């Protein structure tokens with residue numbers, strides 16, 4: 350029995366209707382497993398990314414930021430092991446032309462033999478024998494399409510950090526142990542993408558590579574494991590929906606000596622799934638790049654007069670998956686005392702919510718719209734607000750509840766004379782009268798609480 354119900358279909362519909370997430374190129378029938386972030390989605394994603402950057406870079410003296418390019422020298426991916434090792438075994442159906450991972454539990458019988466049965470068209474004996482399928486997107490650089498111009502879209506941001514290890518270290522004069530963090534796009538030609546934005550072919554990563562002296566790596570690994578779990582909890586993700594999963598020998602990526610996933614329980618049959626990986630990559634990547642580029646990527650410790658290739662502890666998170674976790678975690682349907690209609694609420698943390706306050710005139714007369722518009726305009730430079738004067742006030746509250754807006758400000762009959770407004774809190778539904786002059790400070794304090 351799943352611990353939590355499956356709410357994915359409801360979320361996909363809400364996300365589209367309210368402008369969080371749209372299918373890419375929808376008017377042409379959509380692009381498989383690629384998604385666009387609408388006005389609310391991009392606010393939420395940026396809030397998550399800024400939260401990560403603040404936590405991982407700005408608040409630490411031993412972590413530096415970087416933004417390396419998506420396109421890199423093709424030898425990078427030979428050195429990193431991605432050309433030979435970033436593969437999944439897959440099978441094709443000769444009848445319906447569909448493609449599956451060879452270990453897809455829906456496949457009956459053995460692919461490549463007469464009893465292998467296609468899970469899509471149901472034909473027997475049409476599945477080919479498993480072949481290795483590389484997950485990297487390949488394209489050409491420059492006007493000539495030959496093997497010399499092949500280039501890859503990066504499948505992880507980490508390699509851009511490794512090849513810049515000495516650039517950053519020398520420019521910042523950081524001493525090992527120190528880290529380099531970046532946020533950027535990554536691409537994987539996943540064989541079985543799906544579950545909305547959970548597994549897509551274009552996505553983002555927030556990765557940090559922490560360079561340490563060999564021998565101290567497991568200590569730092571434990572440190573970063575704890576730090577990253579603490580961060581996920583700080584987003585308001587429920588304690589009982591978070592857990593660690595340790596990779597067994599057969600799960601470890603080609604570069605990893607040890608790995609733990611932070612998993613979130615997405616509910617339904619998806620259940621607990623990875624939202625971040627913490628990896629001990631040893632000296633695999635730096636050593637490989639030294640070998641392939643013939644350039645030294647060593648660190649000289651002036652204190653001990655020792656020269657060594659650092660080990661790397663990596664924290665690799667996906668903002669798209671974390672965004673989905675935050676939506677799943679916050680979604681609830683509830684009845685409201687004294688009202689016939691229930692409400693849908695996105696219980697997002699105020700600091701993460703895309704819109705911080707709705708601003709409404711109670712009715713469209715007696716100067717209320719003018720006063721409400723002025724309040725919205727005055728607040729807008731400080732945080733995103735939404736002015737709404739259409740429909741009954743109850744409906745306007747519901748529209749904000751559904752997108753996670755923590756506060757609704759209403760200008761009513763008393764407002765002009767008393768210079769006050771009501772502030773309604775999303776979760777408790779409590780209303781407080783607040784002076785217009787102190788409204789901004791009042792909200793700012795509650796938004797960061």
Ligand code: GAP
Nearest residue numbers: 505507547548549552624625626665666667670
């Ligand atoms: N540099 C190490 C690395 O890339 P990973 O576990 O393959 O490790 C890290 O990826 C994170 O990137 C995952 O925890 C997940 O959040 C995100 N991610 C990976 N593949 C993804 C995909 N196809 N769609 C969305 N997010 C993905």
